[in-house]
Amino acid sequence: MLTIYTDDHRLHHGQHELIGGQFTPCFEKPSRADMVLDRAKAVKLGNIQAPRDFGLEPILRVHSEGFVRFLQHAWRDWLATGRTHDMLPICWPTRRLRQKEPDSIDGRLGYYSLDAGAPITAGTWQAVLSSVNVAMTGQAEL
Numbered sequence: 001m002l003t004i005y006t007d008d009h010r011l012h013h014g015q016h017e018l019i020g021g022q023f024t025p026c027f028e029k030p031s032r033a034d035m036v037l038d039r040a041k042a043v044k045l046g047n048i049q050a051p052r053d054f055g056l057e058p059i060l061r062v063h064s065e066g067f068v069r070f071l072q073h074a075w076r077d078w079l080a081t082g083r084t085h086d087m088l089p090i091c092w093p094t095r096r097l098r099q100k101e102p103d104s105i106d107g108r109l110g111y112y113s114l115d116a117g118a119p120i121t122a123g124t125w126q127a128v129l130s131s132v133n134v135a136m137t138g139q140a141e142l
Helices: 007-011 030-042 057-062 065-079 105-112 124-141
Strands: 016-019 022-025
Touching (some): 007 030, 007 124, 065 105, 065 124
């Protein structure tokens, strides 16, 4: 079996998520992928290869330009406010309000987030790109 893998999954490692009204350590963490990779190596499951770069085109086929732009620049915009901790939304727009992307990073964070269970970190955008490339490489290999 072929395994497509990159260490870039480590770049998205949030410290906390909000579950049941309490901050808890993130359930999804790099060590989960490490366990799978270690096991694949231990049982000699097959070749392990790095993903190819597919650019933004596959992402833009599925997601809006606004959402992609938000993810690309979210961390930069967050740092510009003087904050350095992981990003979690604290408000979400009511869908009956006008559907206009807010100007502030806090507004955009709520606008594009479903919940507070997936923080955005300094490495989220690169991890997102790499995860798309892993999936697209796997699809291309089939």
